[in-house]
Amino acid sequence: MIRMEQVQKTYGTFQFQVSMEIPQGRITGFVGKNGAGKSTAIKLILGLIRPEAGKVQVFGIPAEKLTPSDKQKIGVSLAEAGFSVQLTVQDIEKILGKMYPKFNAELFQRKCREFRIPYQKKLKEFSTGMKAKLRVLIALTHGARLLVLDEPTAGMDVEARQEVLDLLREYMAEDETRTLLITSHISSDLETLCDDIYLIHDGKILLNEETDQILDHYGILKVSEEQFGTLDQEYLIKCQKEPYGYACFTKDKQYYQENYPGIVVEQGGIDELILMMTGGYH
Numbered sequence: 415m416i417r418m419e420q421v422q423k424t425y426g427t428f429q430f431q432v433s434m435e436i437p438q439g440r441i442t443g444f445v446g447k448n449g450a451g452k453s454t455a456i457k458l459i460l461g462l463i464r465p466e467a468g469k470v471q472v473f474g475i476p477a478e479k480l481t482p483s484d485k486q487k488i489g490v491s492l493a494e495a496g497f498s499v500q501l502t503v504q505d506i507e508k509i510l511g512k513m514y515p516k517f518n519a520e521l522f523q524r525k526c527r528e529f530r531i532p533y534q535k536k537l538k539e540f541s542t543g544m545k546a547k548l549r550v551l552i553a554l555t556h557g558a559r560l561l562v563l564d565e566p567t568a569g570m571d572v573e574a575r576q577e578v579l580d581l582l583r584e585y586m587a588e589d590e591t592r593t594l595l596i597t598s599h600i601s602s603d604l605e606t607l608c609d610d611i612y613l614i615h616d617g618k619i620l621l622n623e624e625t626d627q628i629l630d631h632y633g634i635l636k637v638s639e640e641q642f643g644t645l646d647q648e649y650l651i652k653c654q655k656e657p658y659g660y661a662c663f664t665k666d667k668q669y670y671q672e673n674y675p676g677i678v679v680e681q682g683g684i685d686e687l688i689l690m691m692t693g694g695y696h
């Protein structure tokens with residue numbers, strides 16, 4: 415569905431260099447620290463910026479050659495993009511109806527009511543969470559085959575986040591050929607939503623793994639200097655010196671639980687993955 419082949423983009427000292435393949439029918443999450451390159455990846459995929467080298471393909475078509483009719487099949491939610499703040503939701507509904515032949519006005523209105531999005535108010539009077547919910551609704555109500563959502567739940571309270579995540583799950587369950595690409599800083603949202611995770615750091619992919627694999631098999635071993643000396647290194651991805659000895663990130667915590675009964679093994683979620691792999695775990 416999305417393919418990046420040796421794509422390069424440079425901003426000053428920041429160098430984005432990535433190859434990846436995002437399959438159809440999957441929910442893929444991009445994670446990483448601030449400034450890692452997640453939004454850069456999304457902008458390259460949407461053809462909003464051009465790479466200096468390499469190829470970006472969406473639906474098998476080079477991103478820069480996507481026609482308006484190809485773009486109709488993509489639902490997008492970006493933090494900085496949007497409609498004029500002078501418009502009301504009613505105005506936006508009319509514009510969407512003209513822009514997208516497959517725009518579902520009935521669904522849009524129903525979800526606006528369910529999400530308590532005021533229909534007559536101008537966008538400039540909206541709260542951060544209301545704007546975020548509206549951006550997601552706009553992406554989801556024109557029959558897109560591919561959803562690309564950059565931080566869709568940012569600024570939302572816990573209830574709003576659950577509503578949006580449920581809506582995304584519902585949307586994906588309706589048609590198994592749909593594909594969703596999402597970034598978020600809220601790891602728990604991605605852990606419950608995504609099939610696959612890409613960890614991006616300093617413009618490179620540090621890890622690509624299925625979410626279930628991360629949650630079921632990855633873990634952090636906390637060992638003394640002495641224990642560290644006896645540890646089989648085969649399934650360790652990264653080790654970090656700590657005051658008590660070492661924190662070791664493993665992709666097979668069961669192996670160490672079975673073979674080293676005395677050592678402490680902690681759950682390895684997406685937050686731990688980011689912190690261990692990028693050197694911020696303590």
Ligand SMILES: Nc1ncnc2c1ncn2[C@@H]1O[C@H](COP(=O)(O)OP(=O)(O)OP(=O)(O)O)[C@@H](O)[C@H]1O
Binds near residue numbers: 446449451
């Ligand atoms: N238009 C631009 N001009 C100059 N530098 C840019 C531009 N866009 C992005 N960058 C730089 O590229 C790097 C990656 O930024 P990007 O927005 O992709 O990160 P991100 O992973 O989305 O971060 P965040 O989690 O903070 O949103 C950063 O160093 C950023 O300063």
